[in-house]
Amino acid sequence: MKTQISTFLTFQENNAEEAMNFYVELFDNSEIVDVQRYGKDGPAKEGTIMKATFKLNGKEFICSDSPIKHEWDFTPGVSIWVECESDEELKKFFEKLSENGKVMMPIDNYGFSQKFSFVEDKFGVSWQLNLQ
Structure with a gap:
């Protein structure tokens, strides 16, 4: 199996799905590939994104709604x-x-x-x- 490298976006405001849909709509040749959601017994709000894979102009990204509120968030040092x-x-x-x-x-x-x-x-x- 070939090693896969993807950009992973960790959202902390339960807005991973909103962001993913926004990006897929904005960029041509983009699509949502797979969505896995937290269930009612999961560590996060039911229905939020546990792991979603999407492509922006053919490039793979992964995102999730973090069940843990971290001290950090996104940084412009990585863009x-x-x-x-x-x-x-x-x-x-x-x-x-x-x-x-x-x-x-x-x-x-x-x-x-x-x-x-x-x-x-x-x-x-x-x-x-x-x-x-």
Whole structure:
């Protein structure tokens, strides 16, 4: 069996499903692959995500609603890089991902890219949007 490496997103506000659906709807060639939920006797709220696998433009991600409230949350030190195909695409992702989130670097030419932006979405996940 081939070793599988995936990005894992741990949500602490019982919003893993909302985030996953938001991302799958936003990016083309994306889908929910599998969803496993906590049952009534589980360690977390019944119906929340124990483990869900989804793909964003063909790349696999896994997420869950943590039954444990951790001292930590997402950090911008680890972010999801999106190589955009057009100015319009970058602007669309910027608008959707920064809505109710935070713009850490607005769309601009920072010298290493023709257009770049760094945003944190409403779930706390960081995204780097790039147009070469």
